[in-house]
Amino acid sequence: MAKVHIPFMQTGALAVGGRLLDEDERSVQAWQDRPSTLTRGHRACQGCAEALAARWVLDTAMEVTGGKLMVANATGCLEVFSTLYPESAWRVPWIHSLFANAASVATGIAATNHAKGRDDIRVIAQGGDGGTADIGMACLSGMFERNDDVLYVCYDNQAYMNTGVQRSGATPPAARTSTTPAVGLSPGNTFGQGKFVPKIAMAHEIPYVATATVADLRDLEAKVRTAMKHRGARYLHILVTCPLGWGTKTAASIKMARLATQCGLFPVFEAEYGDITGVTPIRSRVPVEDYLRPQRRFAHLFGPRGDEAALERIRGQAERNIRQYHLLEEGVLA
Amino acid sequence: MLELLEGSKAVARAVALTRPDVVCAYPISPQTHIVEALSVMVRDGHLKDCDYINVESEFAAMSVSIGASAAGGRVYTATASQGLLYMAEAIYNASGLKLPIVMTVANRALGAPINIWNDQSDSLSQRDSGWLQLFAVDNQEAIDLHVIAYKIAEQISLPVMVCMDGFVLTHASDVVELPTQEQVDAFLPPLAPLEKLSLKNPRSMGMMAGPDVFTETKYLAHQAMIQAHTVIARAAADFAAAVGRESWRPVRVWGPDLEDRPARQGEIAVIGMGSVMGTTQAAAARLWEQGVKTRLITLGSYRPFPARTVREAIGTADRVVVLDRALMLGVGGVLSADVRRSMARLGIPMHSVVAGLGGRSITERSLAKTLRQAKVGELGELEFMDLKQDLVTMSDAAVPVRAPARGAARPGAAAAPAGAPGAEGPDDAAASAPGAPAAAADDAMPTKPAQTGGPALTASAGSLGTATADEKATSADGAAPAAGDRAAPTASDRREG
Numbered sequence A: 001m002a003k004v005h006i007p008f009m010q011t012g013a014l015a016v017g018g019r020l021l022d023e024d025e026r027s028v029q030a031w032q033d034r035p036s037t038l039t040r041g042h043r044a045c046q047g048c049a050e051a052l053a054a055r056w057v058l059d060t061a062m063e064v065t066g067g068k069l070m071v072a073n074a075t076g077c078l079e080v081f082s083t084l085y086p087e088s089a090w091r092v093p094w095i096h097s098l099f100a101n102a103a104s105v106a107t108g109i110a111a112t113n114h115a116k117g118r119d120d121i122r123v124i125a126q127g128g129d130g131g132t133a134d135i136g137m138a139c140l141s142g143m144f145e146r147n148d149d150v151l152y153v154c155y156d157n158q159a160y161m162n163t164g165v166q167r168s169g170a171t172p173p174a175a176r177t178s179t180t181p182a183v184g185l186s187p188g189n190t191f192g193q194g195k196f197v198p199k200i201a202m203a204h205e206i207p208y209v210a211t212a213t214v215a216d217l218r219d220l221e222a223k224v225r226t227a228m229k230h231r232g233a234r235y236l237h238i239l240v241t242c243p244l245g246w247g248t249k250t251a252a253s254i255k256m257a258r259l260a261t262q263c264g265l266f267p268v269f270e271a272e273y274g275d276i277t278g279v280t281p282i283r284s285r286v287p288v289e290d291y292l293r294p295q296r297r298f299a300h301l302f303g304p305r306g307d308e309a310a311l312e313r314i315r316g317q318a319e320r321n322i323r324q325y326h327l328l329e330e331g332v333l334a
Numbered sequence B: 001m002l003e004l005l006e007g008s009k010a011v012a013r014a015v016a017l018t019r020p021d022v023v024c025a026y027p028i029s030p031q032t033h034i035v036e037a038l039s040v041m042v043r044d045g046h047l048k049d050c051d052y053i054n055v056e057s058e059f060a061a062m063s064v065s066i067g068a069s070a071a072g073g074r075v076y077t078a079t080a081s082q083g084l085l086y087m088a089e090a091i092y093n094a095s096g097l098k099l100p101i102v103m104t105v106a107n108r109a110l111g112a113p114i115n116i117w118n119d120q121s122d123s124l125s126q127r128d129s130g131w132l133q134l135f136a137v138d139n140q141e142a143i144d145l146h147v148i149a150y151k152i153a154e155q156i157s158l159p160v161m162v163c164m165d166g167f168v169l170t171h172a173s174d175v176v177e178l179p180t181q182e183q184v185d186a187f188l189p190p191l192a193p194l195e196k197l198s199l200k201n202p203r204s205m206g207m208m209a210g211p212d213v214f215t216e217t218k219y220l221a222h223q224a225m226i227q228a229h230t231v232i233a234r235a236a237a238d239f240a241a242a243v244g245r246e247s248w249r250p251v252r253v254w255g256p257d258l259e260d261r262p263a264r265q266g267e268i269a270v271i272g273m274g275s276v277m278g279t280t281q282a283a284a285a286r287l288w289e290q291g292v293k294t295r296l297i298t299l300g301s302y303r304p305f306p307a308r309t310v311r312e313a314i315g316t317a318d319r320v321v322v323l324d325r326a327l328m329l330g331v332g333g334v335l336s337a338d339v340r341r342s343m344a345r346l347g348i349p350m351h352s353v354v355a356g357l358g359g360r361s362i363t364e365r366s367l368a369k370t371l372r373q374a375k376v377g378e379l380g381e382l383e384f385m386d387l388k389q390d391l392v393t394m395s396d397a398a399v400p401v402r403a404p405a406r407g408a409a410r411p412g413a414a415a416a417p418a419g420a421p422g423a424e425g426p427d428d429a430a431a432s433a434p435g436a437p438a439a440a441a442d443d444a445m446p447t448k449p450a451q452t453g454g455p456a457l458t459a460s461a462g463s464l465g466t467a468t469a470d471e472k473a474t475s476a477d478g479a480a481p482a483a484g485d486r487a488a489p490t491a492s493d494r495r496e497g
């Protein structure tokens, strides 16, 4: 790929901290002829972090594979906002089949490629948290268990956004959704429910599992690179802000993802064959309220009729993550 | 009390009036507003003693419903389209187990290509599942039907789908009247299930049946479906009496002359289900003055299919026009297949008009045009309303959809070319349209050459090839490049080598 220097790119692509990176170290997004796998013209909401993450993931994968990439997409916002006939925003061989089956469709693609001696062509399956944690779980677990050569990417915006913000198995406790309204005795999503798919993936002892957020896109890019170095089943779980579903400002999507990591509610780590191999420590810890308060889906926890008990339980969750993943211990691996 | 309510909210309130024990559902457009409203009612205490369960798939939704019903609970769920297909195995199981579950189907198209808008392909795909399928014409009927459905389901111990057109009804606000709680309580007694999991009387449900009894099981299920007609009619009449007004009926016959009678000579019988019949009524009223006389037969019950009532209502009509909102590919309309069977011996020509697939509006104007064509014998045996000729591509063996001579089905009409719309295998053509010329054995749906310049759809509609948004943006006149056309090499083309 020819490297063309662009003077005014986002710092996330050209620099780390205040340091301008050497050309070799720069993000794939820094190059003028980056693959633009998900190109302009799609219909995502302003500030949609799912769109942002998808472009970073697939552009990186395109670069790593030299363009030999095929993608299976589950039903959901990403699919709907990118492909209303006759327009498609994808510049990669891409298929949408159903809501529940992206992992299996990807397995099929990999199988044909393998049978035809084209193992150089790599396969990514992608979907939302609903398509991953809930309806797609059986197909996903099957793909993991057989160790099929697929990278599955979950864009976790913590609800069924495409159908109007209903609760999913990845919706955090207390969050208001359209099926867990903020009314009644315990408003919002129920405590003690929900699942964290990265752990389920790890239980399959697949070669690589990682979490990431749109707050640290360089980390996301690095994890895609690592994932693509491995063969077999791999899983990447990305927290992606959804301004519509979370009730946040469209300009705050990156900030919200950062607050989620810095308060301890979303742990960022990598694991190989079921064991955690790397953790991104919290750089400057913030109280969970800093993350929750700007989101309308948690509005009922605050104010005169707020819910201190719920806040306390959420604080407890952050504490537990910090303990479990050693999020405050610089350089320490679990 | 009359209220202005969104269809979904109204249905949710009607369901709440039936005092369900368990509500469980998985979100899918256009059903979402119904189950969201119910989740609020359970939370805020309006719907008491009810468990609301957010499940992880439609398969789970129907399976939870099965368990809840087997345990003796009154159960409600709702779905549409892909969701209905995803629960298919459990759907057949629920009816086989004779569980009186009520489920709303917010009718929506089936993919691929994925489409969230209204037609009736979803529930009609489950026509042989052993569920009753009752259709609402408007939101008042949808409200009433949910209450009636529980009565029917529990009396005959069979599950019922209440079908209402997605968006057209679910998302439309209308002035409606909900029955009162007292009226519903008087009409719908507490559930006394035929069979349930019980500690006092432990029984096995869902046992295996070998060749020695399987046929008999199905025979009895068949008989139960036939007996359902009586139960449906009685429940509908009882409900109307309970609320003291007009309500849903399994079959409704209407004519602009307002006479209550079957169709007669010189008239066209128009048969359809759901909201389209409202528009058809408006078109029919206007056409009456122009001498196009029609009799509308609105089917409220699709399963069981009221064949005899339909046959009687058709009477001595000149011809029958069926508005098909679901298509059997390579065959024709789904509803018209049932109608054809029920009128097999009448010798009246029938036209299947496939209309409003995937949410395309069925306008009064297009309906009027269709009925006028039928009147003058210019309607084919199978027609696609408002088909965009320029969007369908040519196949080698194809002949134009708009054949020069039309009316293949009309006795004595000029012969249509082989393979013309509606032309069927010799057997069928002879049976349903006496005098119609025998069609070629190869009855693949013909298509017309695509016009150059416009976006053309490829034959394999499921894999719609597309130009990227980018490519579209760069085309100066804004016209989308032809499907499957690679206007410019994509990044992957450059790399894959």
Ligand SMILES: Cc1ncc(C[n+]2csc(CCOP(=O)(O)OP(=O)(O)O)c2C)c(N)n1
Pocket (backbone or CB within 6 Å): A050, A075, A076, A077, A078, A099, A100, A127, A128, A129, A130, A131, A132, A155, A157, A158, A159, A160, A161, A162, A163, A168, B026, B027, B028, B029, B058, B082, B083, B086
């Ligand atoms: C079998 C089936 N059930 C339900 C749906 C409706 N549906 C489409 S997208 C969607 C939600 C997607 O949520 P998620 O996977 O979290 O992706 P997001 O839109 O949030 O990115 C649902 C419920 C469907 N298409 N198919």
Ligand code: SF4
Pocket (backbone or CB within 6 Å): A043, A044, A045, A046, A047, A048, A049, A050, A051, A077, A078, A081, A157, A161, A162, A241, A242, A243, A244, A245
């Ligand atoms: S609803 Fe949320 S996930 Fe969907 S396009 Fe909008 S911001 Fe993105």
Ligand SMILES: [Mg+2]
Pocket (backbone or CB within 6 Å): A128, A129, A130, A155, A156, A157, A158, A159, A160, A161, A168
């Ligand atoms: Mg989601």
